[in-house]
Amino acid sequence: MxxxxxxxxxxxxxxxxxxxxxxxxxxxxxxxxxQLLHNAHWAPSHNGTEPWRFVVISGDARKSLSDxxxxxxxxxxxxASFNEGKYNKTKAxxxxxxxxxxxxxxxxxxxxxxxxxxxxxVACAVQNMHLTATAYGIGAYWNTNAVCYTPAAxxxxxxxxxxxCLGFLYLGxxxxxLSPEGHRKTNIEDKTVWRAI
Ligand SMILES: Cc1cc2nc3c(=O)[nH]c(=O)nc-3n(C[C@H](O)[C@H](O)[C@H](O)COP(=O)(O)O)c2cc1C
Numbered sequence: 528m529x530x531x532x533x534x535x536x537x538x539x540x541x542x543x544x545x546x547x548x549x550x551x552x553x554x555x556x557x558x559x560x561x562q563l564l565h566n567a568h569w570a571p572s573h574n575g576t577e578p579w580r581f582v583v584i585s586g587d588a589r590k591s592l593s594d595x596x597x598x599x600x601x602x603x604x605x606x607a608s609f610n611e612g613k614y615n616k617t618k619a620x621x622x623x624x625x626x627x628x629x630x631x632x633x634x635x636x637x638x639x640x641x642x643x644x645x646x647x648x649v650a651c652a653v654q655n656m657h658l659t660a661t662a663y664g665i666g667a668y669w670n671t672n673a674v675c676y677t678p679a680a681x682x683x684x685x686x687x688x689x690x691x692c693l694g695f696l697y698l699g700x701x702x703x704x705l706s707p708e709g710h711r712k713t714n715i716e717d718k719t720v721w722r723a724i
Contacts, residue, residue, distance in 0.1 A: 545666025547623035550699025572648035580631035593621040624697040668697040
């Protein structure tokens, strides 16, 4: 089988974090969300643990997520460090997104696979979704603010103690087709050693 390598290289390079401030009101078709999830499911996992779990939050359910995240921030931030702007953003972001996918990882019940490997597998699944979103012209943003790693978040999402929340993937069509410019502070050549013998 042959692939269009130029296209895959371009999608990978064009994948950008696009935050909800830049989303339009356009809805995302359910079939496209399903495609993202199918592509997530093709991620690799050690021993085939397939540890990813997702909760797709759209429509009115976004309001409940917005309240949950904002209330948690208010209740768990000392008054001295409370940031009104951060609170407002936390409240607004789920509502500005067409859809938010909560990202979960089930701990291997057999305890054979180190947890880090299941985390890595979920990260691969998230990248699959982010790249797919890019190909559909949809902006995506992986958010991991403090609440996501708490048992409260897992409970809110309906997960038991064996499932960790690894964040939220915000999705929405950007207001403009222009993707934010990507930056990398270093060169890959400086981070790679080649050993031929
Ligand atoms: C595991 C993970 C967690 C992230 N959490 C946040 C976050 O909480 N807030 C944020 O602004 N960006 C977050 N990001 C996005 C990064 O800021 C973003 O990937 C980085 O700035 C590079 O930009 P790019 O995705 O457009 O290449 C996260 C990315 C990853 C991989």
